[in-house]
Amino acid sequence: MSDLNARTSTATPALVLIAEDEAEIADILIAYLRRSGLHTQHASDGQQALSLHQTLKPDLLLLDVQMPVLDGWKVLSEIRSRDNTPVIMLTALDQDIDKLMGLRLGADDYVVKPFNPAEVVARVQAVLRRTLSSAPAATQMLRVGAFRIDLDSHEASVFREGQQHTLDLTLTEFKLLACLMRAPKRAFSRTELLENCLPEGDTQERTVDSHVSKLRKKLEALDVQGVPNSVWGVGYRFGVES
Structure with a gap:
């Protein structure tokens, strides 16, 4: 049994906050993540993403770069100023400079649109396994x-x-x-x-x-x-x- 499966079977499924303004993409991600046994919440703009991150304290954030109100870079920068929540960036941009920007600001992974939702789930599970297994004793x-x-x-x-x-x-x-x-x-x-x-x-x-x-x-x-x-x-x- 993997570290992630061990955690979710004995305690509570990980919570993934999806910050994505395109409703169709968000709905697909929600469906795939829930099917894999994870909890989800959705934010449709950058400001809402920051607010929900503060109140819900998710285990991982899927963060679109091109978000209204506040873009993904600003959201990531603000989150990194206060904690180390794992962040996977979602973007339609396929430029090395954008990947470097995300990594420099503290993103844990980077997925380019259009993507296979099953691949996103696999990336989420991989990051959660790594971060949850290496984290100190977690808050109950x-x-x-x-x-x-x-x-x-x-x-x-x-x-x-x-x-x-x-x-x-x-x-x-x-x-x-x-x-x-x-x-x-x-x-x-x-x-x-x-x-x-x-x-x-x-x-x-x-x-x-x-x-x-x-x-x-x-x-x-x-x-x-x-x-x-x-x-x-x-x-x-x-x-x-x-």
């Missing part, structure tokens, strides 16, 4: 759909309508959400959630229902429906597609 991060939990900083957030919303959760609510996100398709019994998420002394299964209800109301306030999802006769599962 859970991502499911629009949800993101940083287990190190104890922060939970959800991405809605182009914005990242930090969730104001109690410790028990945070533990419940994290437990469900670790296995989003699994139905957890109330007993399991009681043992794993609630403080010692809470021994009543109905206490789980109370905490789940409060968590659900906080998410509904952000127009997130059905999380956590009730499973009749069992308990709860996370409730959205991963």
Whole structure:
């Protein structure tokens, strides 16, 4: 099993931010990357790419050079001033000077349009294998759909309508959400959630229902429906597609 596969099977799939203003190209890349088991988010201009990079902290950025508002070179330069997120440049230009520009600014790879989407996926996986395997102990991060939990900083957030919303959760609510996100398709019994998420002394299964209800109301306030999802006769599962 490769380093990348080992990471995605035991933790959470890598998140790839696609900065591409041509919707058709972006849709193709999203489809191919998701088919390979990766999560994606899309930015349609350079400013949005910087904003999403700051809030989502993706594992890799696919960055088109000829972007509106801010071009790819400016986006890459700004990102390199603050961190080392792997970046693969996408461009219609096939000039050595452009390749050298990208490498000089800190790009990790370079793909020229028109490209084979399967080749882009292979490049993405190769860069992720290299960077994830050589990185120091990674931040423990859970991502499911629009949800993101940083287990190190104890922060939970959800991405809605182009914005990242930090969730104001109690410790028990945070533990419940994290437990469900670790296995989003699994139905957890109330007993399991009681043992794993609630403080010692809470021994009543109905206490789980109370905490789940409060968590659900906080998410509904952000127009997130059905999380956590009730499973009749069992308990709860996370409730959205991963």
